[in-house]
Amino acid sequence: MLLNNLKIAWRSILKNKLFSLINVIGLSIGLCSALVIGAIIYFDFSFDTFHKDKDRIYRVTSLFKSEGDEFPNRGVAVPLMRTFREGIPGVELTAPFMNTSFSKIENKKQDLLFKDGNDAILADDAYFQLFDYEWLAGDKQTALSEPAQVVLSQKKAEKYFPHKNMTDIVGSTLLYNDSINVKVTGVVADFEKNTDLKFNEFMSLSSAKMFNGKDIATNDRWNGTSSGDQLFLRVKDESSVAGIQSRLDALAKEHKNPATWAANDERLFQLQALSDIHFGGEHEDYPFNNSDHVASMKVLKSLAFVALFLLLLGCANFINLNSAQALTRAKEIGIRKTLGSSKKQVVRQFLGETVILTTMATMLSLLMAPFLLRQFADFLPQGIDLSVLYSVKGIIGIVILVVLVSLLSGFYPAFVLSKFRPATVLKGQFTKGDKGVRLRKTLTVFQFVVAQVFVIATLLVAKQLHFVMNSDMGINTETVAYVRTPWRDASKVKKERLFFQIKDIEGLSNVSKGGAPPASNSMSSTMLSYFKDGNETHQPTEILMGDTTYLKTYGIPLLAGRERMNDSIDEYVVNETFARAIGFQDPKEVVGTVVKLDTLQIPIVGLMRDFNQRSLRSDIKPLAIKGHYNGMSFTNIHFDLGKNPEQWTKSIDAVEQALASVYPDEELEVQFMDEMVEGFYRSEKSTVQLLKWATGLAILISCMGLMGLVVYTTERRVKEIGVRKVLGANLAQLNLLLCKEFLILVGIAFAIAVPISWYLIQEWMQEFAYKTSLSWWVFMVSGVGMVVVALAVIGARTYRTANINPVESLRNE
Amino acid sequence: MLLQLNDIFKWVNSGGQRIFLLKDINLEVEEGEFISVMGPSGSGKSTLLNVIGMLDTFDEGEYNFLDESVHSLKEKHRSNLYKQYIGFVFQSYHLLDELTVKENLEMPLIYKKIKGSERKAMVADMLDRFNIVGKKDLFPAQLSGGQQQLVGVARALIANPKLILADEPTGNLNSTQGEEIMELFKQLNDEGVTIIQVTHSEKNAEYGSRIINLLDGRMV
C-alpha cells in the first residue's frame, strides 16, 4: 500500500514537472538557508559544552560605570584573586590565571629557538582541576605547584621537542626570555571540541614574578584591572551563586577607587556563567585576550529570523502551488473517489507527494549548502563547517525539519483536495468559486512583503554604510599611512634611525612620530581637572600622542593658539568638543587656560578642529594631544604619501626596506588609514553581504511562487481570454487584464512592507551617532524595482496566454 | 456578395502524414442569406466556420470578404475585419462568468473603443429588444441555458455585424429553448443579417435558405 502510494505520488510529480520543479527549488532554497544558518548557530552554541560540571563554572568580570558610560573588562583586580583563594563561602574551587606571553623560548638540548610565545597563561593546579584536560604525561595534581614549571599542550610540545615521546619531554628544561630555566612537568592533549580556551602553554602562577608579572600573594592594586587577569571558580551548587554575588558587591564597595576624580564612578564585579563567555555577555566582549571571535546573540537572532523567513517563503510557495494545482487535479480525485477511495487515502497520497518533494528539496539543499556557506566565509569565525549536518544530531534535526515542513506545507493542499465531492467535480462545475483563492493571495502577499522588506533594508543599510564610509571625518584618511614599531623592542635609538630613514624617502611629506593614529579602535583616556569660578570640574578626556608635525600629517588644522613648543613639553592642544565640555561658549577662548592632571599643571596652548576619533557610531569626544613627557616614547611613525598615487608603491617599498633594515627580525607592515576606516565598518559590511543574499533568495523564491500562481491562473483563464479575443480584445488589453490582479498583490505587499522596514531600519540605525536619511526615493526605487521584476515574471506568461489562438482554447464542443 | 471561398484546403501534419481538415471548399455567400452547415461529427463544420470567421487560417485557396482578400491580410487587419463585421455564437455560450449580463453585452463595444454614453444606449436597446431588461444585473450562472444563449446572441449582435456565425447554438438547449433561438435567427435574417449556423437537427436546418453538407472536410 505504502509502496503503491509512493509510486503514484512519484508519477504525478513527473506529470507536473514545472510545478514540481518550482516547488522543489523554492523549498530547497529555503531549506538550504535554514541548514546553513542552523549550522552557524549550532557552531556558536557548541563552545565549551563538554566540560565536567560546566553549569557550576563561573568567571568574575568587572564593569566600570562612569558618567553614564559602561566599560566592561573581562579581568579583575589581582587582590580579588587572593581574597577568593583565601576562601569565599559557596565557592568550591578558585582557579585564577593570567594571560602572558614570552618573547623567546629555547630548547638548548636540541638547539631550537622559538618566538611565538602567545596563547600562554600563568596558572596553578586548580586550573586543571576546573577544566578536565587529558594528561598525556605528568602529574595533574602537582604539575604547576612550584615556580618555574610549565605544562605544554600536545601541539606545543611536539613543536618545542620534535620527534620526542611525550613521557620523555616531561623533566626536560626550556629557557625562557634568555634567563629563566623552566622544567616541563606535563603534556596535555589539545581540546578537540570547540572551545575558547585556546591556551597551549601553562606556566605555574608562582613564576609570575620571574616574568615581571603580578604576584597574587602580595599585589595590592585593587584599582588596576587588566583584561588578562582571569578569575574562574566552581560554585558548590546553583543556590550559592546569590551569596557569592553579594560578597562580590560588598568587596567592590569596600575597595572603591578613593581618588577624588573617581568619586562618581562605580565598579561592579559580576559573575559570568561559562556558557555566556562565548557570547561576551551584554557588551559582546571577546571571551579571552587571545580570542578572535565573539558570538553575537543579536547577530544570531537576526540570522535565525532570516532562516525562518526564507523557510516560510519556501513553504508558502508549496502551499500556494499545491492548492492551486489541486483544482486542475480535481477530476483525478473525483474519479478516485467514485472508485472508492476514502478521504483519508486521498490525504495520504498527497502528503506522500509532499514528503517526496520535501525530501528531494532537502537533498538538493544539502548539495547547495557548501556554496552558500562559502558566501558568508568572510565574516564567519574560522573552523565553522557543515559536518554537524551529517552527525547523528544533525540528521535527526533534518528529519524533524522535513516532517515539519511536509506537514506545514502539505496538510492544507491535501485537505482541500480530499474534500472535493466527486459529483460536482465530474460535472465540471468545480471551476467556479475557488475557495483557496484568498489563502493563495495572502501567501503571495506575505512572500512579497518579506522580499520587499529585505530589499528596502538592504538598500538602506548599504546607503548608511556608504554614508559613514564616505563622510568627511575631519582628517586626511586617503593618503596617510603609518608603521608601528615592535613593542618588544623599545630601543629609542632604533626608532630614531627608522624615523630619519623614512623622513629621507622621496615622495613622503609631513613624517611624524606619535602614538595611535587620530582615528582608531584603541584610545587612552584620562581625567583632566579644571577650575572655574572656584569650582573644580573633572573632564574625562581622550589623549592622543604625537609630535609637533603629527596634526599636519593628518591635515587637522589649528583654529586658535599655536602648536606646542616641542615634543616633550607639558602643553596641550585640545579639540573644540573639549573646550565646549568644560564650559567655553566660544571654543577659541580655551587657549590660555590651565588644566590639572593629577598634580601636574598643564597649559592649553592651542585649539584643533573637531574630527571623528572613531567610527561614526560614536560622537566626537573631548580630546587633547600631548607629546612624550614622563618617559613614554612614541611607538608609531606616520607619513603622508602625497597626492600622486603612481608614486605610492615606490614610497611604500622604500618604507618597507627601511623597516627591514632597522628591524630585520620582525615582520612589520605599513598600515593605511583608509583600511583602518574600512575596518570600523566590518560588521556593517557583513550585514550588507548577508542582506544581499537573503534579499536575492527571498526575491527568487517569491518570484517562483508568483510564477506558479500566474501559470495556474492564466491556465484557468485561457477560455475567458479566448472569448475576449473573439470579442475583439487586443494583446495589450489582455496582458493588462491578466497582470492587473498580480500587480495589485505586489502593491499591497509594498504598502505593508514600507512601515515594517522603516521601523526595522530605524532600530538598526540607533547605534549610529551619524545617520543617513531614510530617503523616500529608496522606498520608491525598491517598490518600482519589485514591480518590474514581478512584471517580467508575470508578463512572460501572460504574453503567451494572450497569444493563444482562440480556436484552440475554445475547442470543446 | 458578402464572401467567397475558392478552392480552400486546410490540413495538419501528423506523424509525417498530411491530414486534410478541409478539402477543396468552394462557397459563395450573398448578403442576407441564412445557411445551415450539416454533417457528422468530425466532418470539419467547426473548422469551416472558424476559417470563415477568420479565427483560423487555411493552407491553400482564396478567401474574399467584401472587397478584401483575407488570405493576403495581416493578422491585425484580419482581426479588425472580423471585429467590425462578424459576430460569434457558441454552443456553450462562453459568457464571461464574473461579469453581469449588462457587462457581457458591453464587452465587444469596449473593445471597439465605443464611447461610454453610446455604449449605454446600445446595451439598453439590446436588452430591450431581447426582453431581458430584468436580468441585466444577473450573472450568467444565475440564468438558464436558454437565457444564457439569448445573451450570447445579443452579445454577437450588439456591434451590428453583417454576418453571424453560430456553431451549434442550440446544442446545449432543450427543444423549446432551441426553437426560440431559431425564431430569433429567422427574425434577424429578415432584418438583413447574414447567418451561417452549424446544426445537427434537420428541423433547425430548415430555418435556413440553403443547406451545406460536409463529409470528411469536403462539401457534398
Ligand SMILES: Nc1ncnc2c1ncn2[C@@H]1O[C@H](COP(=O)(O)OP(=O)(O)O)[C@@H](O)[C@H]1O
Ligand atoms: N488543429 C488540429 N489538429 C489536428 N486535428 C484537428 C485540428 N483541428 C481539428 N482537427 C480534426 O479535424 C476534424 C474536424 O474537426 P471539427 O471541425 O471540429 O469537426 P466538427 O464537424 O465536429 O465540428 C476532427 O477529426 C478533428 O479532430
Ligand SMILES: [Mg+2]
Ligand atoms: Mg464542431
